[in-house]
Amino acid sequence: MSRSPIRPAHRRSASPGNRYGRRPAAPLIAAGAALALLLGAAACSSGGTSATNSAGTTGSVGNSGGTASAGQPASGQSDSGSGTASNTVISDQAGGNATLTIYSGQHAALVQALTAAFTKATGIKTTIRAGEDAELANQIIEEGAGSPADLYLSEEPGPVGLLDSKGLLAKVDPATLKEVDQRLVPSTGDWLPYAARSRVLYYNPKLISAADLPHSIMDLTQPQWKGKFAYAPSGAFTATVSYLIDTIGSDKTLEWLKGIKANGINEQTNGKVRDSVEAGQHAFGLSNHYYWYILAAQKGGADKLTSRVYYFDHPDAGGLLLASGAGVIKASKHQAEAQEFLKWLGSADGGQQVIAGAQAAQFPVAPGVVSTTPGMPSLADLKAPNVDSSIYADTTEAQALIIKAGMS
Numbered sequence: 001m002s003r004s005p006i007r008p009a010h011r012r013s014a015s016p017g018n019r020y021g022r023r024p025a026a027p028l029i030a031a032g033a034a035l036a037l038l039l040g041a042a043a044c045s046s047g048g049t050s051a052t053n054s055a056g057t058t059g060s061v062g063n064s065g066g067t068a069s070a071g072q073p074a075s076g077q078s079d080s081g082s083g084t085a086s087n088t089v090i091s092d093q094a095g096g097n098a099t100l101t102i103y104s105g106q107h108a109a110l111v112q113a114l115t116a117a118f119t120k121a122t123g124i125k126t127t128i129r130a131g132e133d134a135e136l137a138n139q140i141i142e143e144g145a146g147s148p149a150d151l152y153l154s155e156e157p158g159p160v161g162l163l164d165s166k167g168l169l170a171k172v173d174p175a176t177l178k179e180v181d182q183r184l185v186p187s188t189g190d191w192l193p194y195a196a197r198s199r200v201l202y203y204n205p206k207l208i209s210a211a212d213l214p215h216s217i218m219d220l221t222q223p224q225w226k227g228k229f230a231y232a233p234s235g236a237f238t239a240t241v242s243y244l245i246d247t248i249g250s251d252k253t254l255e256w257l258k259g260i261k262a263n264g265i266n267e268q269t270n271g272k273v274r275d276s277v278e279a280g281q282h283a284f285g286l287s288n289h290y291y292w293y294i295l296a297a298q299k300g301g302a303d304k305l306t307s308r309v310y311y312f313d314h315p316d317a318g319g320l321l322l323a324s325g326a327g328v329i330k331a332s333k334h335q336a337e338a339q340e341f342l343k344w345l346g347s348a349d350g351g352q353q354v355i356a357g358a359q360a361a362q363f364p365v366a367p368g369v370v371s372t373t374p375g376m377p378s379l380a381d382l383k384a385p386n387v388d389s390s391i392y393a394d395t396t397e398a399q400a401l402i403i404k405a406g407m408s
Contacts, residue, residue: 098337099125103140104153105133106195106324110360111153117354118344124337133159133235140329141166150332151341153194153324156235157186158242160325161393164190169327173339179346180365181379184323186389193323193389194345195355196363198382199236201310201318202277202292203284210310213284217318221259230267230276230285231260233407237286239322241398246391247317250401257405266407278307286318290361293373297359302375311377315385323389324362 104111108130115126129136129149137159140147152169154160163169169190176192177185184193201213208228214220217240220229231237244253265282267273273285274292292309296302312319326345328338345351352366363371363379370378402408 098334099127100150100334100337100341101127101129101148102151102153103129103131103136103149105131105136105159106153106155107360110195110355110358110362113358114345114351114354118341118351121344121350122340124340126341137162140168143331144168145331147329147331149329150334150338151326151328153326155324156239157193157323157325157389157392158235158239158395160191160327161186161390163327163329164188164390165393168330170330170332170335170339172328172342176339176343176346179343179348181367183384183386184321184365184389186325188390191325191327192342192346193365194326194351195324196365196379197236197322197324198289198311198363198384199240199318199320199322200287200289200292200312201284202274202287202307203310204277204280204282204307206280206306207283210308213310216312216316217286218256218316220263221256222263226263227265228283229263230265230273230282232267232270232273232287233402234270234288236270236288236320236322238395238398238402239392240317240320241401242392242395243317243320243385243387245397245401246387250397254401254405257401257407261405261407274307278305280306284310288322289376293361293376294359296375297361297373311382314383317385319382319384320387321363321379321382321384322392323365325389 102111102115111128111130115128119125131139133154133156136152137154140149140152140163143149147168152160152163160169164186172189172192174189177189180193181196184196186193203210203213214225219225241253241257244256248256265276267276267285270287270291273282273287274295276282277285278295289309289311292305292307296305299305326342328335328342332338343350346366348366348369352364352369355362355364355371356369357372359373361371361373361376363376365379367380370376
């Protein structure tokens with residue numbers, strides 16, 4: 001399979017001071033003297049909200065209809081990447097001699113919290129260029145050996161995998177890769193999985209019980225499910241299609257997609273899938289786990305919601321684990337510091353603690369570290385299929401099949 005530039009997805013405790021030894025379209029903003037702001041706007045939002053942290057540093061994030069708490073996509077918003085305006089530049093933290101330039105498609109508030117904690121622990125400064133996963137990956141490809149990026153942080157596994165397939169990432173220290181859940185580590189060893197999402201079903205118990213949900217999402221093409229469920233052809237849905245192509249082949253995958261289109265309701269975004277199931281418009285829907293937990297937090301607790309989350313109790317395509325990935329750009333002039341960032345990011349007492357406590361409700365991936373989000377299970381307890389994350393590097397065929405099936 002050829003590796004081509006990725007297109008945007010369809011509408012988609014070591015003590016402080018320890019070093020954890022175990023071309024852009026707009027100019028970057030130079031290092032500031034304060035800790036990074038923790039953004040008050042949602043990472044998945046777009047439109048002009050600004051936020052100020054306790055140190056008084058300000059940055060802007062775009063909003064696309066609605067606001068939410070830090071790291072939380074507002075109801076019904078877009079699923080794509082960070083949701084910030086493309087190539088938004090956010091000022092960094094002060095300290096140390098090197099400044100790492102990070103291109104990030106991850107939720108902006110989460111990245112701000114991570115980089116602030118990293119600088120506090122190591123003194124190494126960071127400058128963040130925030131944008132959409134696919135756009136930033138393509139930008140790094142275009143920049144080639146002249147890229148100013150030291151690190152790339154993705155939300156989806158595909159874009160970081162694409163950079164890997166193009167030979168643009170440096171090898172990750174094997175000791176760093178050993179810090180995280182080995183199910184998510186790509187076979188190439190060129191990028192670090194640092195957070196994860198699970199594909200799940202949201203269901204409305206007023207319309208269907210957990211016991212009556214389909215045994216597999218492969219069953220959704222059967223007549224009894226017609227008009228009962230919702231889906232969204234998001235980036236994670238595209239990853240599911242890539243997984244199916246890899247396991248059952250293109251022809252059967254296309255047949256499944258046509259069945260999904262015939263039986264299901266395309267709500268366009270995961271947020272709308274969640275909200276429509278919550279409102280009783282559909283019995284259940286395919287989505288990512290964290291949207292539901294974010295809504296529960298916004299509403300004051302899971303007991304305030306009617307809908308529930310179902311994790312498959314066996315390895316199924318509906319329960320894929322999808323890693324967010326971090327890689328060191330091979331052209332970086334700060335290789336040692338960039339590798340140190342990765343080591344800290346995957347450390348159980350470093351970046352993983354930040355992810356565990358973040359409102360974005362993603363899974364930390366270091367064994368033994370569990371999210372503090374109420375009700376979220378441990379990553380180790382999920383019964384996900386075993387997948388080499390490298391298969392998501394090229395989503396060209398998956399996107400073509402989605403279009404051929406008439407979903408976009």
